[in-house]
Amino acid sequence: MIRVCDLHKSFGDLKVLNGIDLTIEKGEIVVILGPSGSGKSTLLRCLNCMEDPTAGHIYFHDVDLTDMKVDINVHRQKMCMVFQHFNLFNNKTVLQNLTLAPIYVAKKAARKARVAKFFKRPYAEEDIRSLKDIKARAEEKGMELLGKVGLQDKADEYPSKLSGGQKQRVAIVRALAMEPDVMLFDEPTSALDPEMVGEVLEVMKELARDGMTMVVVTHEMGFAHEVASRVLFIDEGIIMEEGTPDEVFNHPKHPRTQSFLSKVL
Amino acid sequence: MGNFDRRLEVFWEEFWVYEGYNKVLEGLKNTLFIAVMGLVIGIVIGTLIAAVRVMPKYRLVPRVLDGVCSVYVAFFRGTPMVVQLLVFYYVLLPLMGVNMTPVTVSTLVFGLNSGAYISEIMRGGILSVDPGQMEGGRAMGLSFSATMMKIVIPQAVKNILPTLGNEFITLIKETSIVSFVGATDLYKAFNVMGTNTYEFMVPYLSMALIYIVMVLIISLLIKLMERRLRKSDKSL
Ligand SMILES: Nc1ncnc2c1ncn2[C@@H]1O[C@H](COP(=O)(O)OP(=O)(O)OP(=O)(O)O)[C@@H](O)[C@H]1O
């Protein structure tokens, strides 16, 4: 689903990624470990082109995202990101956070289809929907998703009224509302109070059980061990070691991996 | 001060009996119209410019737009508004062969001018919004402009509302220059009454009072608005 070829990224003189090769298949749960500053976030942000790679290619469904002609927004809708600091829309209610992007996408599709119809070009009939219908369906879906994470009663609250754990659960279902093919998580529990980490990990485990393709940067070794189908250890901008959780945690080959694990486990 | 009563009498005669109040009402109307419409135009222009200026500058088009915007802002902030007004009315419009009433030209120039100032205010407001808001929007596949319009600018506007209120006060006070191109504003109305009666003390005193009252009322409204916003911030 995602193929990364010889990815390099520098910020000025600082070389952060030094040649990453990586393939992620549908249904995989890839956990990325590594010391602070090793380029984990940068890798994740390159995947959905929040950062422009200095060199290399990223293929998503066999489309090269580093190609300037590609409409990156369309692909991001299928590759949603969950952030360490949630980044919920502060001026929108919880439910609006969930419906904003789906409504935007459906409205755009409807407009496109209407134009195509007018010019007698091919279009999908089901794209032509009224705004009311688009909104109603997005809200219905949004409430259903909120129910999934037990936050239906918060639908009309603003994000600042929520606890960190609640915010992150909203952020996860906000991404889910786009029906993404893959979800990227950048340290989703690092900004949370310890007692809230569990509730967020629980949601992520459920996603994993449902077969969502996930790329997760985390320091939660327990989660990695339990859920990951593959673990990558990144240091100095390259993948130093990769394998099943058992291979990486119990039989690390690289001395760097060994010393990292001895510090965090 | 001895003959203040006499002056007041002359003024009242001119104001009431000779219907000077018509002029004053017209002046008040124009002053408010120019300031309000100027502010509205300024907000639209200022928001657009601010959005351009915070755009990522990888590609050519945003860079060119950014250049155009900085020239625009530099021009309108770097020259006195009277000069802009005179240049528009006596140079640009005749050259282009366009006919406009003094009030329309004044409104336009006030809008263009405050657009330059508001763009800076708005830019500050946009930069004060957590960059995570933009990232959150972009990561969901919203375009830069959609994220700007739906997420960032509403939050920025909330932060800068008090400053916008002050800009409005500035505009109201600045309208006293539009008589340079023959528009009837408050100053012009009272000036005419003074000229008619050779008596300027009471007219100009009244003018000052009207300006002060207007500004006080607007300041009060701003304060109320600020308090409301702060309240909604708490519940937010
Ligand atoms: N926008 C940027 N401009 C300049 N330098 C950056 C930028 N983003 C990241 N860096 C630098 O790149 C390096 C890698 O950062 P990155 O955030 O990818 O690390 P990380 O592995 O996610 O670390 P952490 O565990 O602390 O989140 C760091 O040295 C950081 O300072």
Ligand SMILES: [Mg+2]
């Ligand atoms: Mg990071």
